[in-house]
Amino acid sequence: MSTANASAPAPSPTTPLPATAEGRRLRAMNLLFELRAFIALFVLIAVFGVLSDSYLTWDNLVTMTRHVAINAILAVGMLMVILKGGIDLSVGSTVGLAGVVAGVLLEGLRIGFLDVVVYPPVWAVVVIALAVGAGVGAINGTLVTRFNVAPFIATLGMLYMVRGAALLISDGATYPNLGGSPELGNTGFDFLGSGKIVGIPTAIWLMVLFAAAGSFLTRKAPFGRWLYAIGGNERAAELAGVPVKKVKTRVYMISGVCAAMAGLIIASELTSAAPQAGETFELNAIAAVVIGGASLMGGRGYVRGALVGAFVIGFLADGLVILGVSTFWQIVIKGAVIVLAVILDQAQQKVQRRGAAVAAAVATGPGEQPAARAAT
């Protein structure tokens, strides 16, 4: 097992560049690219801040961050799936299902053969909904690992099945009253979406919690190194002893839990749960991950990048609403930002390859450059 850690490629292969003019230039460009999502975010905040005096206020920043939290939590899970070279299209449907499960439980679960109605406490509702999310992930993982269904297809199938399940459970209707009642002792669900801890909304704390956990898992834990290893070269990782199937299944379960959490926050904000909630959320999460610089091929990307990606999307969307820009333009601009992010990513790849070639050429001496380039 321990050999796996050693043989896994480093998350970020930064080759030392020579102190020549070209080396310095490449290094500067590289840094700019690395930070491009952050730069984009600051530019956004600055531009909207100038255009509207209600944008750059503490209150609005908190509100926007709370809006971002939903997509950010999804993006943390999505990033980990994408790191291992997969994709999870079922998260949007899981958002809807988790809300519906919370709705059923909070409005009273009728157990037919006992003829009783059970009202579980809020903490149990949250745990059960998260477990349902993990269950969806487990099915995704099983389809991918045991049945060798391509992740895109497996999770696409689950996108429909999970949405269908949410509609079947709710019979297409919305659960309108998730407030609970004091007599039944199940009040307090609205805390997730509307509550505050030391002045900061709970949803933001949850985002921080999920991001920190994701960051720890990917950067510090063996699990993370395995993820990068599988995403980099699955066969090599397997030969090196990485428990590929276990890691893959776990990562879909994590993504399912993230999606369920997002679903609970939405249901809590609205104190109602609709089975249609979360439609196309999977695409927002993928967009955040891509803007954050991850590669859809796997093996490259960071939690912090996905987080910033979610902030870029959210702060842009809310800024356009504050300015009163037409919905049609909002959609166009969002699409353009995603495409631009990928173009920049390609450019960065080019600079990094060039940088690697220059470094290799210096290391092996002049004249060897073509061979070094071929090796990268």
Added chain:
Amino acid sequence: MKVHPKRMRFTVLVAAAMSALALAACGSDDDNAAESTPAAAGGGGEAGGLISIITPSADNPFFKAEADAADAKAKELGYKTSVASHDDDPNKQSELIDAAISRKAKAIVLDNAGADASIGPVRKAKEAGIPVFLIDREINATGIATAQIVSNNAQGASLGAQDFVKALDGKGKYVELVGKESDTNAGVRSKGYNDVISQYPDLKKVAQQSANWDQQEAFTKMETILQRNRDIDGVIAGNDTMALGAVAALKSAGLLDKVKVVGFDGSPDAISAIKKDQMVATVLQPAALIAEMAVEQADEFVKNGKASKPEKQSIDCELVTKDNADEFGVFARL
């Protein structure tokens, strides 16, 4: 091929679980997509046969009420029914109409997938000798469908706007949440609102956004709009789902007491919000009534071979306020 017994067991288990799921799905499909036998065996001499009911989606209570009402009425009159949804996809709608033609349906009751995109499929059905009764949404052509029975969105919007103006005493700042901008009804309702409200110069619209008929989107956009305009007095929304999203945002901002919210559709959730003083009013579209009318007219057409009513029929909407909220059920007067 050798299979490890343990893995085999697991595989079988998963396969069994999945087929159980699929079966469960098919089971409840029965009330929706599959044919159901008539409750009563034929009323009049020529009644009976299949009525195909096609609506946009089953996951919206409005369309569900419509489909349920048509289904119940058709069975009551002695028909078999087939209920399906096209999910606002003109292509899927066309396929469903093809299916109805090949199954020799006696009539099609259709809530269509687009005023222009639906003309072709409806004509196709007419040429195959199947009368089409459009409900809820019109198409941009006459003489093809046997009937086009819609609720009067313009009249409804005007009702809603008048009550909105009354609730605001004819002055103040307000926000309009518009439906999906590609949807005809979104435009008709928005125009209906503005025709009334523009007569009151002291009412100022400070923001207008589309929230795509969606509750969560309305919630997010409303919160963002409130960042710039905390001093608003009212919100008028193109449907109830968006109105309820706005209610949630206003509640979390602590503004629900002073901001008046008006919606459209008359959904059960909105009516309960009106009873709790969270919304001022909504405009009820008699979806169930319209669906029943369409089936009754289809029945008459089957029996007499000709339409009993003019093609274009517009049914008035009703205003639901706290005073009369108890009189309404699921998209219908009780």
